[in-house]
Amino acid sequence: MSNLESITIIANKINKSKGGSNFSLDLIARKLVDQGYEVNVVTLNLSAENNLFTDREYSVHRRSVGKHTLLTTKQIVNIFDDWESKSDVYHVFSPLIAPYAGKYRKSGGTTPVLCRLNQYSMFCSNVAKMDGECHQNCTMIDRIRHSDDSIKNQVLKIPLFGLQSDVFRDWGNHVDKYYAVSPRVQEIYSEYGIDRSRIKVIPNFYNPDFTDSNTSFDSNDQLNVLYVGRLSREKGVETLIRSTNHTTEPIVLNIVGEGDEKERLEKIAQMNKNQSTINFQGFVENNEVRKFYEAADVFVHPAIWPEPFSRTVLEAMQSGCAMIVTNTGGSSWAVGEAGEVVEPRNPKAIATLFDSFGSNESKLKESKQQCVERCGEFHPNNVISMMVKLKNKIVIK
Numbered sequence: 001m002s003n004l005e006s007i008t009i010i011a012n013k014i015n016k017s018k019g020g021s022n023f024s025l026d027l028i029a030r031k032l033v034d035q036g037y038e039v040n041v042v043t044l045n046l047s048a049e050n051n052l053f054t055d056r057e058y059s060v061h062r063r064s065v066g067k068h069t070l071l072t073t074k075q076i077v078n079i080f081d082d083w084e085s086k087s088d089v090y091h092v093f094s095p096l097i098a099p100y101a102g103k104y105r106k107s108g109g110t111t112p113v114l115c116r117l118n119q120y121s122m123f124c125s126n127v128a129k130m131d132g133e134c135h136q137n138c139t140m141i142d143r144i145r146h147s148d149d150s151i152k153n154q155v156l157k158i159p160l161f162g163l164q165s166d167v168f169r170d171w172g173n174h175v176d177k178y179y180a181v182s183p184r185v186q187e188i189y190s191e192y193g194i195d196r197s198r199i200k201v202i203p204n205f206y207n208p209d210f211t212d213s214n215t216s217f218d219s220n221d222q223l224n225v226l227y228v229g230r231l232s233r234e235k236g237v238e239t240l241i242r243s244t245n246h247t248t249e250p251i252v253l254n255i256v257g258e259g260d261e262k263e264r265l266e267k268i269a270q271m272n273k274n275q276s277t278i279n280f281q282g283f284v285e286n287n288e289v290r291k292f293y294e295a296a297d298v299f300v301h302p303a304i305w306p307e308p309f310s311r312t313v314l315e316a317m318q319s320g321c322a323m324i325v326t327n328t329g330g331s332s333w334a335v336g337e338a339g340e341v342v343e344p345r346n347p348k349a350i351a352t353l354f355d356s357f358g359s360n361e362s363k364l365k366e367s368k369q370q371c372v373e374r375c376g377e378f379h380p381n382n383v384i385s386m387m388v389k390l391k392n393k394i395v396i397k
Helices: 021-034 074-086 098-106 140-146 151-156 158-172 183-192 237-246 262-269 286-295 311-318 331-338 347-359 361-378 380-395
Strands: 006-011 038-043 059-062 089-092 113-117 177-180 199-201 224-228 252-256 277-282 298-301 322-326 340-342
Touching (some): 006 021, 006 074, 021 038, 021 311, 021 380, 038 074, 089 098, 089 380, 098 113, 113 183, 113 380, 140 158, 151 158, 177 183, 183 199, 224 286, 224 311, 262 277, 286 311, 298 311, 298 347, 311 322, 311 331, 311 361, 322 347, 322 361, 340 347, 347 361, 361 380
Parallel strands (some): 006 038, 006 089, 038 059, 089 113, 113 177, 224 252, 224 298, 252 277, 298 322, 322 340
């Protein structure tokens, strides 16, 4: 039997206005509390302040160490030391913090560590530059060259880029166990140099409260297509917009999100050739974005980088959307056989699928149903159970 009672989550931040992993953190903490565990969330606030979720039964402790401590090490390691007697296991929620947890264990720390791998901050200075192979041979010079920081900040980060080259790999291999949110993430981290036997795949899970269970599979007069996410180069939204030039019939495309690519993408959309309607909806609060999912026939995730496992993919499947994703990251694994998978940067392939869905209502309805069923495999109870089993395993090891 395990004596696992108290779980301390070490995170960069918890901010309900930032979406994505912040919602995952809150959901995981709530589910663990529901199962009877004492849960404390300790935030380092390396890049942003907290904006806490309400009506929570877990505690949040702000330690705000600042980005400079990534170079000094001791201040972050001291946090693990400080919470050691109050924690049966550490659950590290950011890969960037994982090496410091490994340093804590390497230095004799006694509380076991489980780390979530949901992005590539342990070794990458700019994910927009990732091509699926560069991580295997990335040097400090590459990290400096790829960084989109100012010249001054690039110089200040040179010591951090040096740590990412070799030291983080060494410290990272002293973390007891990792869980990657998709097989692609597991593969990339093992290629970077983390012992593959330390990494188990445990996916994201859907939020049961995100939508009701009465999902409608009725289609619209025009095919209603949706994208939700950041408007940045690696997200591949340009490919999605250009796909509207190749459809047989016009579609309605709603793009929800903000980002530094927005102005350029709007100009591309204005050159649409076949009268499709392209709406840039801007930032939409999480409780309001549901109506876009519910109105959509098809959700497209056109990423051109190895995105780990976007929460929007789960939200779309849960809402009864047919799915089109690229094969670069975790999304193709997430949708499984229920979704359609295309090569990145291929607008004609996406347009062909739009035409297929738009001209065959029974196919569209069947695809929607299959995606809802696929989403059911990511039920929070199933995923949390896998996490708890892995935590118990390292506690009693």
